[in-house]
Amino acid sequence: MPRQEPAPAAERPPLPTVSASPATIPPASPAEPARQAMAGPRFTLQAFATPNVWLVLEQEQADAPGFGREAQQLVNNLLRIWQVGPGQPRRFLCPPGGQPLPADQAAQALGAFLNGLTRGGTPRVLLCAREDTAALVLPERFRVQRHAQGEWLAVSSLTEMLTQPAEHKRRTWQAMVGAGFHA
Numbered sequence: 001m002p003r004q005e006p007a008p009a010a011e012r013p014p015l016p017t018v019s020a021s022p023a024t025i026p027p028a029s030p031a032e033p034a035r036q037a038m039a040g041p042r043f044t045l046q047a048f049a050t051p052n053v054w055l056v057l058e059q060e061q062a063d064a065p066g067f068g069r070e071a072q073q074l075v076n077n078l079l080r081i082w083q084v085g086p087g088q089p090r091r092f093l094c095p096p097g098g099q100p101l102p103a104d105q106a107a108q109a110l111g112a113f114l115n116g117l118t119r120g121g122t123p124r125v126l127l128c129a130r131e132d133t134a135a136l137v138l139p140e141r142f143r144v145q146r147h148a149q150g151e152w153l154a155v156s157s158l159t160e161m162l163t164q165p166a167e168h169k170r171r172t173w174q175a176m177v178g179a180g181f182h183a
Contacts, residue, residue, distance in 0.1 A: 040100040043133045045110075046089040047117055050082040053181055054117045058129040060159045062093070071158045090117070107136040115149050123150025126181050128172070130157045142175040153179050 042062040048055045057075060060068050067075055092113045095101040101109065114125050114137060127134055131141060134154035138145050141154040155175050156168035176182050 041106040045092040048084050048089045053124045056127045111137045118149035125152040127154040144179040
C-alpha cells in the first residue's frame, strides 16, 4: 500500500475551536477598565501668546491642574524671555472630555487647536512637547514645518529640558535660533 503524504497546511481542515465556559475565564482585573480608559494619547497643553510666537507647552502630567514646581519656574523664565504679559493661557486637553481618542482623531484635534491659534495674527507656533505628542502633527522635532496658517516648530518638552538640560536645552535653543523663533 503506497504511503500517503500529509496534506499541505492550506488544504488541511481547520481544527475545531473550543470555547471556554464562563467558569474557566479569569475575571478581569480591577485595573482593566482604567487601562482601557487611558487608551490613546493623553496630554495637556498650555498656549501663551507672545508678540510674535505662540508658546505651547506640554504639562508633565496630563491630568494635573498645572505645571509642577520646577516646570513652573522654567515656564516663568520662558515667559519673561518672550515678554508675555499677564493673562490666562489657552488650554488643550487630550482626550477632550476624558473620552479616549484614537491617535488619528487626537492628531486632528491638536492640529485644529494649533491652526486656531495662528488665525489670530500670530502665524508661528513653538511647541515644547514630548516626541510622541509632537509626532501627532509634525513629522519631526527641531525642524520648522510650514503650514497654510504659518510655521510650526516642535522642540523638547519642559520635562526633557529639566531632566537632561545639557542635551535638550541646547538642542531646543539651537532649533529656535536657527528658525528665527527667539525673542
